[in-house]
Amino acid sequence: MRAAIFQAKYQIDVKEVPDPVIQKNTDAIVKVVMACVCGSDLWYYRGIAEHQQGPIGHEFIGIIEEVGSEVALFAKGDFVISPFAFSDNTCPHCRVGFHTACVNGSFFGMGENNDGGQAEFVRVPFADGTLVKAEGSDFSDDMLASFLTLSDVMSTGYHAAVSANVKKGGNAVIVGDGAVGLSAVLSAKLLGAEQIIIISRHETRQRLAREWGATHIVEERGEAGVKVVRAITAAVGADAVMECVGTKESNEMAFAMARPGAVVGRVGVPHEVVINPNVTFFYNVGMRGGPAPARAYIPNLLGEVIKGKINPGKVFDFVTDLDNVSEAYAAMDERRAIKSLIKVS
Ligand SMILES: [Zn+2]
Structure with missing residues (x-):
């Protein structure tokens, strides 16, 4: 063969x-x-x-x-x-x-x-x-x-959403607009999230994200991106965050935008990621996820x-x-x- x-x-x-x-x-x-x-x-x-x-x-x-x-x-x-x-x-x-x-x-x-x-x-x-x-x-x-x-890819996006505890009527943020991030958008929609926010700078990916249920596209990254997400979520932060990249920067962004008590669902294979224990501790932010x-x-x-x-x-x-x-x-x-x-x- x-x-x-x-x-x-x-x-x-x-x-x-x-x-x-x-x-x-x-x-x-x-x-x-x-x-x-x-x-x-x-x-x-x-x-x-x-x-x-x-x-x-x-x-x-x-x-x-x-x-x-x-x-x-x-x-x-x-x-x-x-x-x-x-x-x-x-x-x-x-x-x-x-x-x-x-x-x-x-x-x-x-x-x-x-x-x-x-x-x-x-x-x-x-x-x-x-x-x-x-x-x-x-x-x-x-x-x-x-x-x-x-x-x-779809099972992995879904795992991000399940791990992040996406809830009906809540908001959900997806960090990463690759195939997994886009599948996470579709999964958040399937699980009933009302506001679906994706961090994306690519027009073709934004288009598919919108088609699959994204309500907001955030082009800014890092602290600027976190600020925009906070504004969209009325200064509260995200109910559920899906990390679909795996870099140090994408993880920092994911944890910074989580509201107190939220869970970051990670499916991006971590490369040199450092989780700040003070952020997770003082804001009661959880972390789940891994290979789907x-x-x-x-x-x-x-x-x-x-x-x-x-x-x-x-x-x-x-x-x-x-x-x-x-x-x-x-x-x-x-x-x-x-x-x-x-x-x-
Ligand atoms: Zn077994």
Whole structure:
């Protein structure tokens, strides 16, 4: 089969590699229909974070090709959505909904023996605990694109909103207008926030944010941005803050605009972030978040997509095929695309 292989920074090649095979009775092999590039893949692409030479990618949807003898919930031909991490769905951490901390789990496209999602086929460990079936087969490309976002980006935006405790009728601020930040806007709307404020300077991203429910766009950053948010929230501060970037500056901004008692929901992987314990202590500001337990959210979000209530697939503004995967990375790296979709089969 063909698979995207991380070679070195700025070099991702499509190579002919052996087809994956069932290694354990709980495995399934998925024929990938669509995959995509994650913001976190860009950290590797740019050489900011380390990645082993080998398969890459962790967001994919597809059709079951083969199942191991102990897989009970899936059969050949089922259409499935895979979260970016695999999990047994039975350990103590899975049971409370934190599948990314599964004691038997790991992440696709990372580590010694884990297939990448940007490939024609993927071996999925713990298929019963990992995959979610989409009933039916006649899905439009737009519907499939929305399914694909549940693998990571939409589930991550939703995790920011859940972690920040977004409430019906309240206000919510999103720091970051990348694909995750935009998905957080859609999630805040879904959870019933009335005022949705996003920090954004990019016109195309602002447009999608407005379409998805943002009521205010704040172009200022740092202290100036905090001031504008305070003005919008009648000097009270934000009921819920979603941090979707991960830098020192974005975190400072997020904590500075939280009202007393609010929670900052963080999904941006922190890079050199320092949390000021005095701010969190004296204002009773909480902090939650981390890698999204996508597996816990997919069934509910899939229902909302199928009902037509949300259309997160609109975040994709660049489409290519597996042979041109390197162009999919370049488009995001050069900010020509918010998020790249790869049609595999
Ligand atoms: Zn588990």
